[in-house]
Structure formats: structure tokens, C-alpha cells
Amino acid sequence: MNSVGQAVDWLVALISGPLAGVLLTLAIAFVAFELLSGRMAMRRGLSVLIGGFILVGAFDIAQTLISVIPERPTLRTPPAATVPIRDDYPRTFSPDGAPPKPEPAHNNPFDPYAGGQPVN
Known part of the structure; x- marks a missing residue:
């Protein structure tokens, strides 16, 4: 045992x-x-008396409270629900496997931060 x-x-x-x-x-x-x-x-005066009795009897009080609490059964996780997979959702990829082209984030032709060429 260490010194602490x-x-x-x-x-x-x-x-x-x-x-x-x-x-x-x-x-x-x-x-x-x-x-x-x-x-x-x-x-x-009563608070001093009760505090003293609690201080001296703290170990017995704790042991009594621990013995009164019933043992909890171990909780088991319920089985995961199975979710049917639907295949009729719209696809985000083209049939050849290439990802779709991204939509431009801004349609403002005068936006200097858009990164594109200005439209005249």
C-alpha cells in the first residue's frame, strides 16, 4: 500500500x-x-447532536442502506429489430457507377466567391 x-x-x-x-x-x-x-x-443544538451521531455511525448507516437495496438483475439488450430493405428507392448513382454531377451551390452570377467565370 502506498503512503497516500x-x-x-x-x-x-x-x-x-x-x-x-x-x-x-x-x-x-x-x-x-x-x-x-x-x-x-x-x-x-439538535443539529450538532444529529451531526455527531451521523458522523460516528456513518459506517453502520451505509452498511444498512447497502443491505436494504435489492440486487438488480443484469439487463440484457433486446435483439435488434430487422428492417426490410426496399429496392424501389431512387438511385443516387447512374447505372454505370459514376456519381452524379454536383449542382452549383449558388446560382448568383455576380457572386465573387463562387469560383466561376463571371457571366456577361
Whole structure:
């Protein structure tokens, strides 16, 4: 394992380990003291408590959500529809196989960018 992977593993262990539990306990005690003394709004205190429980229980929450989702069956591609080929469409090539002559893009004889000779 490389050093970045080891650093990430160390950080995950630090966030979800016993240190996080101790810090969460202290945070809950501090928030409860602030709530009881009236120096913190109830909404802010509840958001801190719920956020702490989500942080500590994130692994268990994720495992529960993953186990609830049913396995999806593998999707098979449907067979391609067969389209009948019609031969009565007008041909774009002459019978000898030569492509048709292109139509002039502009019929304006005074167009200096057309590339042809001016018509008098």
C-alpha cells in the first residue's frame, strides 16, 4: 500500500475511532450545558447532536442502506429489430457507377466567391 493510502486509512481510523467517541461525548456535554443554560438555540443544538451521531455511525448507516437495496438483475439488450430493405428507392448513382454531377451551390452570377467565370 502506498503512503497516500496509509494516510487515508489513518485519517479514517482517527475520525471513526475512540478519539472521535471521546470528542463526541464532550461535544454533547458542552451542547447540553449550553442548551440548559439558555445560551444556544434548540435548533442549533439538535443539529450538532444529529451531526455527531451521523458522523460516528456513518459506517453502520451505509452498511444498512447497502443491505436494504435489492440486487438488480443484469439487463440484457433486446435483439435488434430487422428492417426490410426496399429496392424501389431512387438511385443516387447512374447505372454505370459514376456519381452524379454536383449542382452549383449558388446560382448568383455576380457572386465573387463562387469560383466561376463571371457571366456577361
